[in-house]
Amino acid sequence: MVSKTKRPEIESSALPAISGLKLDQLVDYLPCYVSIQDPNLQIIFVNANFKRDFGDGVGKKCHTVYKCSEDICPNCPVQKTFQDRRPHIADETVQLANGKICQILIQTSPIVNADGDVWAVIEMATNITRVKKKQKELASLGQSIALLSHGIKNILEGLQGGAYVVDEGFKDKDFEMARKGWNIVNKNIFDITDVVQNILYSSKDRPLKYERVSPAQLARDSLALFRDKAASLNVELKPKINNAIPKVRLDIASIRRMLNNLIWNALEACLHDGQKNHHAVSVKTDFHDDGHFMFEVADNGVGMDPDTQRNIYEEFFSTKGSSGTGLGLAVVEKVVNRHGGRIEVTSAPGKGTCFTTIFKIT
């Protein structure tokens, strides 16, 4: 692709007549970073865009400008071009002068002198941070669909199994068996409803409908909803409700979703902990400080390590293997943020987790 001979010089008449621009000035208008580097990877020319975002790098090595590093980047495309006289392409993560990290796509080409030697390499870099972000989003969408379908498959298993047991019970006129089957069906209907509501909540921002409601009542409702599930998992549900909290303005459906997700997670954290004989989930509603109240859901289940804690609010992040959809805590965070509240978590592996959501009394 690159001939050893010198490229033809551009006649000045080939430049736009209107501008009277010189060739190097034109380079300043290119919508990308252009630099030229010598065989020591020292920058000998940069265009205006480069100067604006990375500072005047002339006289410095490219890796110190791009990465503040003394080491040459592995697979350096400029070095490769010096070696094989061919253009090369590379993706690099670099730091702008303002400290921002971004991804660039680098393309290199040799500059050959009259003797046919590569005396410099020209590098053109395009900021592809946005493209990379989109790529990441698409990849995570694929993962999320896989995770959701795994969760739903488990529920389908439960529905089919429950229906089978009901059928067998009817066949034998064994109503005790039919009742057991029906309980399994009901439990899985509860589960799929929860998954679907979380999908809807995380995918669409419906306007919040504020109503005056007692936080204590909301907590009691959620506790009632999980009474049977907790009993079936052999987990004690402990209400710690302060009835003195006044009615506040909340979007009832969202807060219920938040509480349900927190209690659900707490119960599952207990289920996955094989270390203790007694498991409990406490649901507390109380004043937090002047002007604020809180909902607190605490369990003595498996707990989380710091790495897990960092990722819990990411959509489609789940530690629950095939039974999680990775939506629960992402929805909790969304509810809290949309109410202008804040969320705190303390957790230790093997000890348990406590989520506190704090809201203004309005």
Added chain:
Amino acid sequence: MGQDLKVVMIDDNKDLLFTMETFLQRNGFEVHTAEDGQTGLDLIKKECPDVILLDIMMETLFSGFEVCKQVRADKELMDTPIIGISAMGDELDINYSQWPDYDYFRPDTFMEKPIDKQRLLQLIPEVIQKAQKRKRDPKWKKEMQNDWAQKASQKKQT
């Protein structure tokens, strides 16, 4: 249909255990169940089943992977056919392929949730037959002499 074949099923989902126990019993199998890997392994040692149905991705500390490894490393149990079950069927091979002795430690076959019950009835005699054939395979025997227990304990450390 089960001709009194003995099945041990290990799954952390109580409802699934109940459903499958009902189904298999009604099809003539003797069924024993466990909700976690450690209890399941003890049950396998006690009952010496004809076939093991094993949830691979159990969320207990002692996972299905570990049960599989321990069964294969036990000279008394190593020939017992294992049907691995998971909702994450597509990811099973990825997990197993991380092991150098993948072919020996993996279950005989996999079934995805929701379990196709009729297919399971066909599969049980198939895996039992396959396991008996394997028992007579000199290559399998040779591996047995290489002391799998030692291999399994090495993997535990890695």
